[in-house]
Amino acid sequence: MVRRLIPIVLGLAILGVVAGIAAAMIVFLGQDWGDALFWIFAAIMLGSGLLVVTMRDIIRCGLAMIVCFGALAGIYVILGAPLIAAAQVIVYIGAISVLILFAIMLTQTKDAPSRLVFQTQAIPAAIASVVIAVVLALAIAATDWSEAAQRVRVATDAMSQLLFDQFVLPFEIVSVLLLAAVIGGVFLAKREPGGPS
Amino acid sequence: MNLESLIPWLVILPLAGFALTALIGRRLDRQAFWIPVLAILVVWVIAMGLVYEVLTGSAPLLPGSETTHGYEVHLFTWIPAGDFVVEVGFVIDALTACLLIVVTTIGLLVHVYSIGYMSHDPGYWRFFAYMNLFMFSMLLLVLASDFLVLFVAWELVGLCSYLLIGFWYRKRSAALAAKKAFIVNRVGDVGFALGIMLIFVSLGTLDIREVIHEAGTLEPTTVLVIALLIFAGAMGKSAQFPLHVWLPDAMEGPTPVSALIHAATMVNAGVYLVARTNPIFAYAESALVVVAAIGIFTAILAASIAMTQTDIKRVLAYSTLSQLGYMFAAFGVGAWTAAIFHLMTHGFFKGLLFLGSGSVIHAVHEEQDMRNMGGLSNKIPITYVTMLIGSLAIAGIPPLAGFFSKDEILGESLKLGFVWVWAIGFIVAGLTAFYMFRLMGLTFWGAFRGPKEIWDKVHESAPVMTIPLILLAIPSVLLGMYLGLPLGASRISEWLAPVFEEGEAILHGGAEEPAYALFGIDGVLIIASVTIATLGLVIAWRLFGVTIGPLRMPERPERVRELTARAPFFYRASLNKWWFDDLYHLLFMVIGGKIAAAIWWFDREVIDGTVNAVGGVTIDAGRGLRQIQTGRVQNYALGIAIGFIVMAASYLLLARG
Amino acid sequence: MSDSLDAYLVLAGILFAIGSFGFLARRNAISMLMSIELMLNAVNLSIVAFGAFIPGLGAQGSVIALMVMAVAAAEATVGLAIVIAIYRNKRTPLVDEYDSMRQ
Numbered sequence: 001m002v003r004r005l006i007p008i009v010l011g012l013a014i015l016g017v018v019a020g021i022a023a024a025m026i027v028f029l030g031q032d033w034g035d036a037l038f039w040i041f042a043a044i045m046l047g048s049g050l051l052v053v054t055m056r057d058i059i060r061c062g063l064a065m066i067v068c069f070g071a072l073a074g075i076y077v078i079l080g081a082p083l084i085a086a087a088q089v090i091v092y093i094g095a096i097s098v099l100i101l102f103a104i105m106l107t108q109t110k111d112a113p114s115r116l117v118f119q120t121q122a123i124p125a126a127i128a129s130v131v132i133a134v135v136l137a138l139a140i141a142a143t144d145w146s147e148a149a150q151r152v153r154v155a156t157d158a159m160s161q162l163l164f165d166q167f168v169l170p171f172e173i174v175s176v177l178l179l180a181a182v183i184g185g186v187f188l189a190k191r192e193p194g195g196p197s
Numbered sequence: 198m199n200l201e202s203l204i205p206w207l208v209i210l211p212l213a214g215f216a217l218t219a220l221i222g223r224r225l226d227r228q229a230f231w232i233p234v235l236a237i238l239v240v241w242v243i244a245m246g247l248v249y250e251v252l253t254g255s256a257p258l259l260p261g262s263e264t265t266h267g268y269e270v271h272l273f274t275w276i277p278a279g280d281f282v283v284e285v286g287f288v289i290d291a292l293t294a295c296l297l298i299v300v301t302t303i304g305l306l307v308h309v310y311s312i313g314y315m316s317h318d319p320g321y322w323r324f325f326a327y328m329n330l331f332m333f334s335m336l337l338l339v340l341a342s343d344f345l346v347l348f349v350a351w352e353l354v355g356l357c358s359y360l361l362i363g364f365w366y367r368k369r370s371a372a373l374a375a376k377k378a379f380i381v382n383r384v385g386d387v388g389f390a391l392g393i394m395l396i397f398v399s400l401g402t403l404d405i406r407e408v409i410h411e412a413g414t415l416e417p418t419t420v421l422v423i424a425l426l427i428f429a430g431a432m433g434k435s436a437q438f439p440l441h442v443w444l445p446d447a448m449e450g451p452t453p454v455s456a457l458i459h460a461a462t463m464v465n466a467g468v469y470l471v472a473r474t475n476p477i478f479a480y481a482e483s484a485l486v487v488v489a490a491i492g493i494f495t496a497i498l499a500a501s502i503a504m505t506q507t508d509i510k511r512v513l514a515y516s517t518l519s520q521l522g523y524m525f526a527a528f529g530v531g532a533w534t535a536a537i538f539h540l541m542t543h544g545f546f547k548g549l550l551f552l553g554s555g556s557v558i559h560a561v562h563e564e565q566d567m568r569n570m571g572g573l574s575n576k577i578p579i580t581y582v583t584m585l586i587g588s589l590a591i592a593g594i595p596p597l598a599g600f601f602s603k604d605e606i607l608g609e610s611l612k613l614g615f616v617w618v619w620a621i622g623f624i625v626a627g628l629t630a631f632y633m634f635r636l637m638g639l640t641f642w643g644a645f646r647g648p649k650e651i652w653d654k655v656h657e658s659a660p661v662m663t664i665p666l667i668l669l670a671i672p673s674v675l676l677g678m679y680l681g682l683p684l685g686a687s688r689i690s691e692w693l694a695p696v697f698e699e700g701e702a703i704l705h706g707g708a709e710e711p712a713y714a715l716f717g718i719d720g721v722l723i724i725a726s727v728t729i730a731t732l733g734l735v736i737a738w739r740l741f742g743v744t745i746g747p748l749r750m751p752e753r754p755e756r757v758r759e760l761t762a763r764a765p766f767f768y769r770a771s772l773n774k775w776w777f778d779d780l781y782h783l784l785f786m787v788i789g790g791k792i793a794a795a796i797w798w799f800d801r802e803v804i805d806g807t808v809n810a811v812g813g814v815t816i817d818a819g820r821g822l823r824q825i826q827t828g829r830v831q832n833y834a835l836g837i838a839i840g841f842i843v844m845a846a847s848y849l850l851l852a853r854g
Numbered sequence: 855m856s857d858s859l860d861a862y863l864v865l866a867g868i869l870f871a872i873g874s875f876g877f878l879a880r881r882n883a884i885s886m887l888m889s890i891e892l893m894l895n896a897v898n899l900s901i902v903a904f905g906a907f908i909p910g911l912g913a914q915g916s917v918i919a920l921m922v923m924a925v926a927a928a929e930a931t932v933g934l935a936i937v938i939a940i941y942r943n944k945r946t947p948l949v950d951e952y953d954s955m956r957q
Binding site: 192 | 859878
């Protein structure tokens with residue numbers, strides 16, 4: 001009973017810390033709601049991302065991934081692309097994550113908890129990831145993006161105008177691609193006729 | 198009929214004889230001798246005709262010479278390669294004519310003799326095929342007008358010698374002897390080949406007459422080197438020290454082979470070569486001294502060994518070595534005519550002696566050890582008489598052939614100032630008489646020492662074998678007188694004058710020869726040579742016995758043993774051929790073998806090791822690199838990530854500072 | 855902070871790094887696919903951020919992001935189908951065992 005409660009308590013504590021920092025940001029540092037929300041969503045996203053890659057139980061990894069996608073949708077909203085946020089929720093959380101959960105359930109084995117989580121090359125992988133992050137950060141900082149000072153909100157009708165006018169060919173090709181993917185997926189995962197799976 | 202047009206047949210006929218006998222000889226079996234013998238008979242007839250014309254002056258003058266009569270025939274151009282042109286052609290001058298007499302006559306008689314001697318041999322047809330091939334090679338050699346053609350014939354003669362010495366190839370000693378002969382010959386041939394190359398490099402031509410005429414334009418050192426290299430070839434072919442070791446072993450071949458090749462023809466090729474190139478030697482006097490020294494040393498070395506040999510053919514083989522030494526010594530002192538004279542007389546009486554020994558061996562049923570012979574004079578009279586004539590001839594007893602030629606050699610060497618050559622040659626003459634009559638005594642006189650059943654079966658050989666003996670005995674008696682008289686202005690010196698006049702002019706600078714003083718120095722020399730020969734002969738008689746008509750002396754083996762006991766070192770040295778074979782074995786087989794083994798080790802370990810190491814490194818590297826291919830995608834992905842990091846970081850650092 | 859492009863990009867970079875760690879270090883094939891989804895999302899975030907801040911891009915950033923999302927969906931579908939097919943063969947979802955191409 002107590003053991004089950006520990007991760008929940010831990011999670012709530014972290015959330016509380018994050019919220020507290022956000023509040024402090026608003027109250028003491030005088031930053032507006034956009035920054036605070038950015039901070040909250042970023043924290044949730046990165047935290048759940050870490051949980052995705054480090055948790056032992058795959059189902060819980062899938063759930064953490066759902067949380068990550070949700071936070072990412074929030075960031076999309078902050079960036080002023082509500083259609084993308086909606087697509088993120090519908091496609092990623094609604095379709096892909098469910099698909100992944102189904103696949104997990106189809107490929108589970110009996111001795112699930114006792115396996116090793118990480119490969120033998122986990123440590124070099126960790127180092128490589130850290131270095132990737134550092135290199136990317138340095139590259140980003142060193143580049144002059146000549147960006148605007150404010151973020152621009154994207155109107156939905158402007159985007160759909162582009163989608164069906166200038167980008168109609170990629171749009172159609174993507175639909176063909178999705179068709180191919182569906183057919184391929186069905187074919188690959190089909191059961192052998194007449195035999196058990 | 199124009200004899201000049203028949204000249205090519207001299208070589209075509211023996212070659213055709215060889216080819217035909219090789220192809221169909223096996224089927225002809227006992228009749229296989231007809232084709233080769235007839236071929237040589239026709240060759241003999243043509244050769245004698247040509248010799249007559251050349252030596253009596255009926256032949257036209259050779260182009261480019263005012264005194265030399267002869268024939269020159271051009272067959273075809275073998276190698277027309279820009280500057281290097283080799284023509285195949287034949288030249289017959291007096292020197293070639295003298296060689297032709299010896300080669301064709303003795304060749305014919307040996308072929309006839311072999312009809313009977315080899316009749317029991319299963320390889321009958323093969324023997325005649327090889328003999329014809331040999332005749333082809335030897336004739337090509339003496340007729341050749343170009344050094345390269347001569348060299349080809351030189352090698353062919355060596356090849357035939359190998360084939361014929363090893364005729365009984367299943368016998369291990371014969372096969373080894375053939376190999377030894379060929380290899381030792383080869384050593385000399387290397388020198389000869391180098392000499393030919395040097396001639397071409399310095400003079401640009403290989404035509405013999407051109408080379409001889411232009412030899413004067415060369416530098417002294419070049420001429421000396423060429424002369425020495427040519428003599429090296431002659432040393433190999435004519436078995437002079439230190440390349441003499443093959444000739445005694447060559448007695449493993451059938452006796453007709455020994456008679457033809459190793460007495461009368463092939464070993465004379467060396468003498469012919471140096472005689473043919475005499476102007477080159479005349480320009481290099483130190484080379485002549487070397488030739489004389491080696492020649493006379495070989496003479497006394499071989500004579501000393503012949504004194505203790507027990508195999509009848511070995512005695513004759515060492516005798517051949519000794520007489521060849523005489524010829525080279527004569528050549529070295531400048532008595533060129535005497536050398537050729539001795540070549541001719543020696544060819545006849547040595548051929549006679551070898552064929553006679555073959556008859557003896559046939560009579561005692563293939564026994565060759567003289568210790569098991571004796572007292573055969575009454576049982577095989579024709580063989581006995583002819584061998585007696587041959588022994589007297591070789592011992593130098595007048596008026597037989599050997600006396601004239603040997604005396605001329607000794608006389609000329611003393612008169613031309615080479616006292617040491619004369620002295621050693623003088624001693625060798627005595628030794629020659631001694632060992633020859635030792636051979637006669639052990640074989641023909643005294644009591645038979647072999648088993649009785651052989652004694653009962655001793656019989657004279659068939660006429661096909663004895664007639665050649667008789668025919669060879671005639672020149673052994675008469676040839677000396679025919680060629681050597683009148684003394685001082687002999688017929689043979691007249692014949693060979695055009696051949697040697699150019700060389701002699703270079704050597705002596707045209708100085709007048711002193712007149713022949715029969716009652717002066719020359720007479721004294723004659724008496725001296727006859728005395729020493731008789732001395733040797735009598736000593737042999739006293740030790741080994743003699744029974745010629747009323748002249749009887751018993752053999753005294755105990756006295757022989759006494760004498761050998763008094764000089765044990767010399768006896769053992771002579772018996773062991775002065776340990777030269779052992780020395781060569783040590784040098785080349787043992788030490789050479791060790792050097793070869795070391796080099797083989799180097800080749801195996803270092804060179805092959807390096808090559809194998811390259812392969813091994815490749816394999817090990819591959820094995821090591823294979824570890825990367827784990828088959829797991831994640832490992833590959835880590836590699837991609839690392840690659841990406843490296844590229845991005847280097848871009849950041851290097852490009853953006 | 856929410857007005858600087860760099861912040862969003864750094865955020866995307868960190869998410870990408872997290873995703874790559876998961877891809878390189880996890881043993882389960884499904885976990886690897888989830889990490890791939892994380893990486894794709896990071897890229898999507900950076901595209902939308904560019905769309906929001908770079909003056910010339912405007913709505914095009916969003917369109918590109920939409921395309922990326924569709925492709926990611928297709929890829930996830932096929933990838934999971936493959937994993938299920940392999941699972942049927944090898945009875946294990948662990949990528950350590952998928953080494954039949956080993957030398």
